[in-house]
Amino acid sequence: MNRLAHEFIGTFFLVFTICVASVYGKAGAYGPLAIGTVLVAVVYAGGHISKAHYNPAVSLAFLIRGCYISVREMFSFMAVQFLGAFLAALLASALFKGEAEVTATQLSVGPALVGEILFTFLLVWVIMNVATAKAVTGNQFYGIAIGFTVIAAIYTLGETSLAVLNPAVAVALTMVGKLSLSQIWLPIAGSLIGATSAVVFFNFGHPSESCSESDESSCRPIDGK
Amino acid sequence: MNRLAHEFIGTFFLVFTICVASVYGKAGAYGPLAIGTVLVAVVYAGGHISKAHYNPAVSLAFLIRGCYISVREMFSFMAVQFLGAFLAALLASALFKGEAEVTATQLSVGPALVGEILFTFLLVWVIMNVATAKAVTGNQFYGIAIGFTVIAAIYTLGETSLAVLNPAVAVALTMVGKLSLSQIWLPIAGSLIGATSAVVFFNFGHPSESCSESDESSCRPIDGK
Amino acid sequence: MNRLAHEFIGTFFLVFTICVASVYGKAGAYGPLAIGTVLVAVVYAGGHISKAHYNPAVSLAFLIRGCYISVREMFSFMAVQFLGAFLAALLASALFKGEAEVTATQLSVGPALVGEILFTFLLVWVIMNVATAKAVTGNQFYGIAIGFTVIAAIYTLGETSLAVLNPAVAVALTMVGKLSLSQIWLPIAGSLIGATSAVVFFNFGHPSESCSESDESSCRPIDGK
Amino acid sequence: MNRLAHEFIGTFFLVFTICVASVYGKAGAYGPLAIGTVLVAVVYAGGHISKAHYNPAVSLAFLIRGCYISVREMFSFMAVQFLGAFLAALLASALFKGEAEVTATQLSVGPALVGEILFTFLLVWVIMNVATAKAVTGNQFYGIAIGFTVIAAIYTLGETSLAVLNPAVAVALTMVGKLSLSQIWLPIAGSLIGATSAVVFFNFGHPSESCSESDESSCRPIDGK
Numbered sequence: 001m002n003r004l005a006h007e008f009i010g011t012f013f014l015v016f017t018i019c020v021a022s023v024y025g026k027a028g029a030y031g032p033l034a035i036g037t038v039l040v041a042v043v044y045a046g047g048h049i050s051k052a053h054y055n056p057a058v059s060l061a062f063l064i065r066g067c068y069i070s071v072r073e074m075f076s077f078m079a080v081q082f083l084g085a086f087l088a089a090l091l092a093s094a095l096f097k098g099e100a101e102v103t104a105t106q107l108s109v110g111p112a113l114v115g116e117i118l119f120t121f122l123l124v125w126v127i128m129n130v131a132t133a134k135a136v137t138g139n140q141f142y143g144i145a146i147g148f149t150v151i152a153a154i155y156t157l158g159e160t161s162l163a164v165l166n167p168a169v170a171v172a173l174t175m176v177g178k179l180s181l182s183q184i185w186l187p188i189a190g191s192l193i194g195a196t197s198a199v200v201f202f203n204f205g206h207p208s209e210s211c212s213e214s215d216e217s218s219c220r221p222i223d224g225k
Numbered sequence: 226m227n228r229l230a231h232e233f234i235g236t237f238f239l240v241f242t243i244c245v246a247s248v249y250g251k252a253g254a255y256g257p258l259a260i261g262t263v264l265v266a267v268v269y270a271g272g273h274i275s276k277a278h279y280n281p282a283v284s285l286a287f288l289i290r291g292c293y294i295s296v297r298e299m300f301s302f303m304a305v306q307f308l309g310a311f312l313a314a315l316l317a318s319a320l321f322k323g324e325a326e327v328t329a330t331q332l333s334v335g336p337a338l339v340g341e342i343l344f345t346f347l348l349v350w351v352i353m354n355v356a357t358a359k360a361v362t363g364n365q366f367y368g369i370a371i372g373f374t375v376i377a378a379i380y381t382l383g384e385t386s387l388a389v390l391n392p393a394v395a396v397a398l399t400m401v402g403k404l405s406l407s408q409i410w411l412p413i414a415g416s417l418i419g420a421t422s423a424v425v426f427f428n429f430g431h432p433s434e435s436c437s438e439s440d441e442s443s444c445r446p447i448d449g450k
Numbered sequence: 451m452n453r454l455a456h457e458f459i460g461t462f463f464l465v466f467t468i469c470v471a472s473v474y475g476k477a478g479a480y481g482p483l484a485i486g487t488v489l490v491a492v493v494y495a496g497g498h499i500s501k502a503h504y505n506p507a508v509s510l511a512f513l514i515r516g517c518y519i520s521v522r523e524m525f526s527f528m529a530v531q532f533l534g535a536f537l538a539a540l541l542a543s544a545l546f547k548g549e550a551e552v553t554a555t556q557l558s559v560g561p562a563l564v565g566e567i568l569f570t571f572l573l574v575w576v577i578m579n580v581a582t583a584k585a586v587t588g589n590q591f592y593g594i595a596i597g598f599t600v601i602a603a604i605y606t607l608g609e610t611s612l613a614v615l616n617p618a619v620a621v622a623l624t625m626v627g628k629l630s631l632s633q634i635w636l637p638i639a640g641s642l643i644g645a646t647s648a649v650v651f652f653n654f655g656h657p658s659e660s661c662s663e664s665d666e667s668s669c670r671p672i673d674g675k
Numbered sequence: 676m677n678r679l680a681h682e683f684i685g686t687f688f689l690v691f692t693i694c695v696a697s698v699y700g701k702a703g704a705y706g707p708l709a710i711g712t713v714l715v716a717v718v719y720a721g722g723h724i725s726k727a728h729y730n731p732a733v734s735l736a737f738l739i740r741g742c743y744i745s746v747r748e749m750f751s752f753m754a755v756q757f758l759g760a761f762l763a764a765l766l767a768s769a770l771f772k773g774e775a776e777v778t779a780t781q782l783s784v785g786p787a788l789v790g791e792i793l794f795t796f797l798l799v800w801v802i803m804n805v806a807t808a809k810a811v812t813g814n815q816f817y818g819i820a821i822g823f824t825v826i827a828a829i830y831t832l833g834e835t836s837l838a839v840l841n842p843a844v845a846v847a848l849t850m851v852g853k854l855s856l857s858q859i860w861l862p863i864a865g866s867l868i869g870a871t872s873a874v875v876f877f878n879f880g881h882p883s884e885s886c887s888e889s890d891e892s893s894c895r896p897i898d899g900k
């Protein structure tokens with residue numbers, strides 16, 4: 001329950017910052033910094049409780065990683081992530097809708113899909129390595145590594161694919177009018193493909209760190225507490 | 226006494242930077258970075274001595290958290306925080322008043338109040354998790370998490386509520402003319418509501434880490450030394 | 451094999467970000483931040499597996515450092531680094547070539563060579579100290595130190611030498627037309643000279659941490675693993 | 676000897692970055708970021724060897740702190756710091772002198788002196804706490820805390836006092852024409868006053884961590900090895 005509350009809070013603030021700072025333009029050119037810094041903060045705040053997914057594609061990756069989350073938990077996580085994103089977009093829209101004209105970016109399908117796949121692959125590859133690899137258990141740089149990945153992604157892909165990387169963010173961006181409903185499939189498909197590829201690759205490279213060995217130090221299951 | 230001195234120094238430099246870099250515009254568009262970086266620095270410098278509150282709303286939160294601070298200590302902390310902010314604003318004003326025209330931002334009450342409540346909730350939720358949660362005792366990322374929260378808050382809320390999040394900063398901003406006296410209640414009320422909500426939420430989710438168990442490792446009382 | 455895959459991924463994303471964010475201008479003035487943040491991320495993600503070279507000049511330096519890498523491994527590392535850079539430049543070019551006109555910067559040989567030598571010296575001096583010095587074994591700041599060096603290098607040298615510091619990046623920049631083929635020798639020579647000087651200097655100052663003592667804690671050989 | 680070499684390298688790159696990125700304007704508005712990031716990098720690279728002073732005012736502070744450095748060592752440190760700054764300014768000037776017109780900033784004595792004293796106080800207060808306080812021995816955030824202090828200082832004070840904070844940097848800035856010779860006393864006096872005040876304040880608040888107790892864990896003397 002506490003884990004779900006933390007997933008809700010983290011996703012809410014991530015999405016609220018995305019909507020207000022970037023979509024409604026309150027941070028001007030500094031939107032990516034606002035988003036990256038808030039992500040670093042909420043990852044460090046919630047990481048020890050819920051592993052700080054804040055992203056349905058990341059929750060799916062943790063399921064495939066094995067032993068961090070059960071199928072039922074994954075769907076609970078996703079539900080509160082979408083709820084947090086929904087409420088954040090709703091509040092941002094209620095507060096700032098009139099102040100800036102938001103027009104949906106028309107994404108060019110090929111580059112946008114490639115971009116979303118590539119950088120969600122990068123994001124999940126980074127997360128799997130800094131948050132689940134046995135060799136760096138107990139490290140404290142995970143928040144910086146994850147947040148900085150997103151800063152780089154937004155600066156690099158912002159114009160091309162909006163650097164969504166997250167199905168819950170895709171819903172929020174559609175709600176506030178930045179992503180057209182007809183293209184919402186694009187970041188959703190891209191992020192799920194990218195995330196799945198990254199975790200399959202990771203599992204392939206870390207065969208001895210799979211769930212079956214039931215080794216607490218290589219893998220901290222949330223399920224069985 | 227040393228704790229009070231550190232609270233004074235930290236709050237002084239935080240507020241001096243806010244006034245000079247942002248209000249008097251010396252940092253141009255980089256004000257939020259100046260404020261965030263100085264906050265990271267003073268949190269790391271003073272954290273091991275006074276827990277680096279630098280904010281009456283945070284001191285109130287530590288009181289409600291239980292066992293970190295007594296009522297009497299809280300008022301001493303608040304007194305030196307207000308004193309530090311007062312002197313910083315006075316010095317900044319003496320040095321730079323003539324160089325830039327400062328006009329009070331007229332805040333729109335609803336959005337500003339919502340913004341201050343939300344992001345002070347975020348700030349205190351982050352602080353409680355990184356500075357008091359048993360699971361991450363001894364972590365070294367607390368300064369980055371706290372400073373980055375404030376960077377995100379200023380970029381996101383700067384235009385809407387000034388992203389004050391701190392009653393002592395509210396007083397300073399009123400002194401230098403950035404916040405009108407008739408609206409000073411707004412960030413003060415918002416930050417106290419947000420901070421209280423966050424710590425109540427935190428305590429609810431961490432029942433076994435309350436003061437009553439008198440466990441040194443879950444809670445380092447300042448009172449009884 | 452897993453090490454080579456990680457070298458490939460890290461170099462690929464580093465070079466893709468360089469090409470898209472900076473060369474094709476997607477990040478505008480924030481290119482250096484995009485490059486620096488992605489480097490921090492991939493160093494933290496891959497460091498525990500391949501030592502995160504992502505740079506043939508750095509692999510050469512690890513060879514000279516002694517005991518981290520064999521000659522044969524060094525050439526494998528270099529091969530996948532060049533392959534990653536080649537594919538990243540190819541993909542970036544396929545996606546964005548039409549959108550921005552890229553003209554080769556005509557480097558002034560003297561300053562550019564001095565700049566490349568100096569800052570690759572700095573980069574490798576930083577890497578040797580944070581990633582191989584016995585006194586800071588197990589530290590977690592290596593990613594920040596390395597990424598921040600590159601941010602500083604690009605801001606300082608960007609106009610003078612393109613701040614390449616990396617033969618694989620030199621190839622990629624030539625492929626996308628930012629570096630003329632007739633000047634590609636310049637960052638390659640500069641980075642190899644700078645890297646070699648730095649590691650020779652480091653070995654001179656750390657005689658007791660050479661390979662011959664076969665001390666696991668001072669030196670983690672990849673070879674015999 | 677190795678310590679002196681590291682002090683030389685760190686100061687050289689700090690000053691070279693200051694001169695090229697800021698004085699000769701290669702980093703445009705991003706000069707403070709270039710300087711702050713290179714400082715973080717060289718502090719992490721050299722901290723375990725020489726304590727990474729890179730600043731005569733800081734070396735003086737370590738002398739007053741007690742047991743970190745002897746008088747003779749302090750003068751050796753200062754000598755190589757001035758030498759590094761001198762050569763960095765000379766090289767920067769040789770490479771870029773013709774490309775940008777540098778005019779000496781005419782500092783207003785009062786504000787500039789106050790600014791230099793205040794922020795060197797802050798810098799040394801931060802350094803003493805993160806690099807010498809017993810309570811945070813072995814921490815890894817010292818580089819970030821120190822580098823971020825300087826970023827904040829430059830954004831806040833850049834226009835007022837040039838945010839020199841360092842007698843060796845003062846010499847370099849005079850050499851490249853950014854600081855007039857008639858005002859070089861100003862940052863030198865300000866930084867020495869600020870540094871001395873900070874360390875005296877620190878020693879007063881940490882009486883049990885003075886040298887006399889000869890406790891290795893509270894104080895790592897460089898002298899007696």
